[in-house]
Amino acid sequence: MTKIIELTNLQKAFSSQIVLNHIDLAVTKGEIIGLIGPSGAGKSTMIKTMLGMEKADGGSALILKTTMPNREILNKIGYMAQSDALYDSLTGIENLNFFGKMKGVSKSLLPTQIEHVAKVVELDNHLNKLVSGYSGGMKRRLSLAIALLGNPELLILDEPTVGIDPSLRRKIWKELTSIKNEGRTIFITTHVMDEAELTNKVALLLHGNIIAFDTPSNLKNQFHVNTIEEVFLKAEGEKI
Incomplete structure (x- = not known):
């Protein structure tokens, strides 16, 4: 199977604090992988x-068989950071047009793609407003819409549903499932354990180590619990 993300012996520390301790992780094409773990x-x-x-x-990290950063494959990746990187002085649609062009979406396809992603995140009635007037949740939704532009081969989403209500979260996950069914790949971090249940596999990062990486059902069997939230709590040493 085609490996989209390959992490081998990956290490990272800040001063004396080890953050990534010899991480090995492989993500194959057409999967939704959830990365969970406590804050920090x-x-x-x-x-x-x-x-x-x-x-x-x-160690090493390969994205689409390439060491990053690499400008040549940036257009194949949709990245949504934990903090929004938007132009507050522009409207929502101006941000989408700008980032769409930066991602290489053709002029003929861009309006249709903007219309689609705006509907997915329910911003279609707010696109002409300045982003400076958006709420925090609206900015998260706009950042997600930007990441979806260009039909990227790989989506990397860092807590994309923070500040988003449950009904819209369900709609967004329906879109993510459709993207997976098209054979594209999604790597997502989340604090919402119900979302982790919707992934193909869950990786649990704790004390710099991936202490578990398997399907949600296998993890629940392994930890003898009924939910991924209980897996999370039990791995942290909480009594269930």
Whole structure:
């Protein structure tokens, strides 16, 4: 099977704090992989290191068989960071047009794609408003819409549904499932354990290590619990 993400012996530390401790992880084409772990476990650092935004202290990270950063494959990746990187002085649609062009979406296809992603995140009635007037949740939705532009081969989403209500979250996950069914790949971090149940596999990052990586059903059997939330709690040492 085609490996979309390959992490081998990946290491990262800040001063004396080890954040990534010899991480090995492989993500294959057409999967949704959920990365979970407590706040401060290093989930965002793991993403930034494999994308080349942070320099690894050891090991290797390949994205689409390429060491990052690499401009040639950036258009194949849709990345949504934990913090929004938007132009507040522009409207929603101006942001979408700008980033769509940056991602190489053709002029003829861009309006249709913007219409689609705006509907997915329910911003279609707010596109002409300045982003400076958006709420935090609306900014998250716009960031997700931007990541979806260009039908990227790989989506890397860092807590994309923070501040989003449950009904819209369900709609977004329906879209993510459709993307997976098209043979594209999604790597997503989340604190919403119900979302982790919807992935093909869950990786649990704790104390710098991937202590578990398997399907949700297998993890629940392994930890003798009924939910991924209970897997999470039991792995942290909580009594269930």
